Amino acid sequence: MGEMPIPFGDDVSAFNIGNGRLAILKTDMLVGKTDVPEGMSLWQAARKAVVMNISDFAAKGVKPDVLLVSLGLPRKLKVTDIEEIGRGLNAGVREYGAYVIGGDTGEASDLVISLSLFGLAKKSEVTLRSGARPGDVVAVTGLFGRTCAGLKILLNSVKVPKEIRNVLVESILMPHARLKEGLALNRTGVVTAAIDSSDGLAWSLHEIAGASNVGFLINRLPIADEAKRFSEINKLDSAELALYGGEEYELVLTVKPRLWSRAEEAVREVGGTLLPIGKATAERGILREMDGKKCVIEPRGYEHFKT
Amino acid sequence: MGEMPIPFGDDVSAFNIGNGRLAILKTDMLVGKTDVPEGMSLWQAARKAVVMNISDFAAKGVKPDVLLVSLGLPRKLKVTDIEEIGRGLNAGVREYGAYVIGGDTGEASDLVISLSLFGLAKKSEVTLRSGARPGDVVAVTGLFGRTCAGLKILLNSVKVPKEIRNVLVESILMPHARLKEGLALNRTGVVTAAIDSSDGLAWSLHEIAGASNVGFLINRLPIADEAKRFSEINKLDSAELALYGGEEYELVLTVKPRLWSRAEEAVREVGGTLLPIGKATAERGILREMDGKKCVIEPRGYEHFKT
Numbered sequence A, B: 001m002g003e004m005p006i007p008f009g010d011d012v013s014a015f016n017i018g019n020g021r022l023a024i025l026k027t028d029m030l031v032g033k034t035d036v037p038e039g040m041s042l043w044q045a046a047r048k049a050v051v052m053n054i055s056d057f058a059a060k061g062v063k064p065d066v067l068l069v070s071l072g073l074p075r076k077l078k079v080t081d082i083e084e085i086g087r088g089l090n091a092g093v094r095e096y097g098a099y100v101i102g103g104d105t106g107e108a109s110d111l112v113i114s115l116s117l118f119g120l121a122k123k124s125e126v127t128l129r130s131g132a133r134p135g136d137v138v139a140v141t142g143l144f145g146r147t148c149a150g151l152k153i154l155l156n157s158v159k160v161p162k163e164i165r166n167v168l169v170e171s172i173l174m175p176h177a178r179l180k181e182g183l184a185l186n187r188t189g190v191v192t193a194a195i196d197s198s199d200g201l202a203w204s205l206h207e208i209a210g211a212s213n214v215g216f217l218i219n220r221l222p223i224a225d226e227a228k229r230f231s232e233i234n235k236l237d238s239a240e241l242a243l244y245g246g247e248e249y250e251l252v253l254t255v256k257p258r259l260w261s262r263a264e265e266a267v268r269e270v271g272g273t274l275l276p277i278g279k280a281t282a283e284r285g286i287l288r289e290m291d292g293k294k295c296v297i298e299p300r301g302y303e304h305f306k307t
Helices: A042-060 A079-095 A146-155 A162-173 A179-188 A201-212 A225-233 A238-244 A257-269 B042-060 B079-095 B146-155 B162-173 B179-188 B201-212 B225-233 B238-244 B257-269
Strands: A013-018 A021-031 A064-073 A099-107 A112-122 A137-140 A191-196 A215-218 A251-255 A275-281 A286-290 A293-296 B013-018 B021-031 B064-073 B099-107 B112-122 B137-140 B191-196 B215-218 B251-255 B275-281 B286-290 B293-296
Touching: A013 B064, A013 B099, A021 A042, A021 B064, A021 B099, A021 B112, A042 A064, A042 A079, A042 A112, A042 A179, A042 A191, A042 A251, A064 A079, A064 B013, A064 B021, A064 B112, A079 A099, A079 A112, A099 B013, A099 B021, A112 B021, A112 B064, A112 B112, A137 A257, A146 A162, A146 A225, A146 A238, A162 A225, A179 A191, A179 A251, A179 A257, A191 A201, A201 A215, A201 A238, A201 A251, A201 A286, A225 A238, A251 A257, B021 B042, B042 B064, B042 B079, B042 B112, B042 B179, B042 B191, B042 B251, B064 B079, B079 B099, B079 B112, B137 B257, B146 B162, B146 B225, B146 B238, B162 B225, B179 B191, B179 B251, B179 B257, B191 B201, B201 B215, B201 B238, B201 B251, B201 B286, B225 B238, B251 B257
Parallel strands: A064 A099, A215 A286, B064 B099, B215 B286
Antiparallel strands: A013 A021, A021 A112, A064 A112, A137 A251, A137 A275, A191 A251, A215 A275, A286 A293, B013 B021, B021 B112, B064 B112, B137 B251, B137 B275, B191 B251, B215 B275, B286 B293
16 A cells, blocks of 8 residues: 555545655536536536635645646537537636646536646655644635535525626636635745535535544634625524535635735735634534634535445 | 647646656546446446546656545445545556545535546657557557457346357446556557547547548558457447447557567566557548458547537
């Protein structure tokens, strides 16, 4: 089996190629039935499949180089549909400075876009999930809750004012990976652990906590204004949307407390924002502090299927 | 886009990692509906998915190092089914000296086993499809026609004597990649072009011919005895089975004529056989010579879906 430079279960896999360098690999599959809601075009689905993979590289601070594409295509698709998928894949990789080097197509009952992303990194420079220490600042690269609302809009007939509808729906149709932020943060060397939030904020916190053997006390839940507004109108709990929504591609990370300003500045310099939301604790468990009271953030997440 | 060290459409893709070295990548997807006939277990299906990818590395003469797995799992599968898939994948990679470094599972309507194989190679040492020259010997690493018969047995109720039934069915259920042969041939440096025969012998010949801008004159069709016997009994043309069957994982390659014995010996040393079947010609077109007459080998192949 040889070495395993990045532990099984982290966001990406790695293979030692010598001289302290790693080949970084990630595979993720988008399936029509579970990942492509009504209202999402094939172009958007293909682009989203790319974003899903890029986001994991972003969390680890690794620049993606090339993409391999494996398509499972239902018979009913036309040549123009397949071209649209190709254009969406290319648009996705170009946004993040990578390109497609090969692939394979076959027939499948349901649309399957299986992608494999490849990049190179120095072994010492990959941000794992496991480095958080008590006292570290917990931070995120953006606000949460929009995607959960957006998905409800696409799937059900819920009430939503015109002025926020678009931003909520777009959060699902046109997600963005925080690659600039992830690379900038990685260069600072002050990030102790990181993950992307595609399975939801709560799940991401639990993953880092488990891998790092710490707990978290969250005192500032990063809820988007549009998610609050949507929740009020539909009598939902906006904290629930922000914690357990998923399909968001923000980074969730921990930073050495005394070097916090360096992390914040690095993200600002690339046009992003880094929001502190709490701190890592020696006691296990993930708690939310609100109005002097503490409640548990459960290890629930956005997952289609668990084995 | 940068460099493209191996042209689009060859068996594998490559990315330049510096110092004349390439990261070699291949992705291939097995889909339940089209690739897993009745009678094939999940263990066998998973192992076959590995063999499909290894076979492409074998053709290029590249040692596979690690595998990434992306599974699309129908809801009806039980945990024991998924474990069986895992065991099949591991059995497959171990046969060829590689191992699994990561992966991802999701839900899908149909079983999808999407694999990505990774290895390293020197840029100057990868055997492409494009190097065949007029006069080169065309050769294969084994006999053809068994898989076509085996698939007919699994799919229909055809007549087949007991003594050959097993070898025909096994050719489908337990395919083998010619990795030893491919690596040994690559080390000789006398192979000018190579491809694996998963889309059928005829298709493979056409692919090499197109990429190398040559033709082929085939005078010794490598038909397995069991395929001849099966064809006689079922009133089929055994040449048809051997040329257009597919799902075979032999290597089809061309060798510099004066260095033929070196290639033959290298394969013999690793326990394989290399069979000459014809020669490359300056005139385009792929012809079969039989009893003094020439007929065209058509560019038909075993493909589930063409775009």
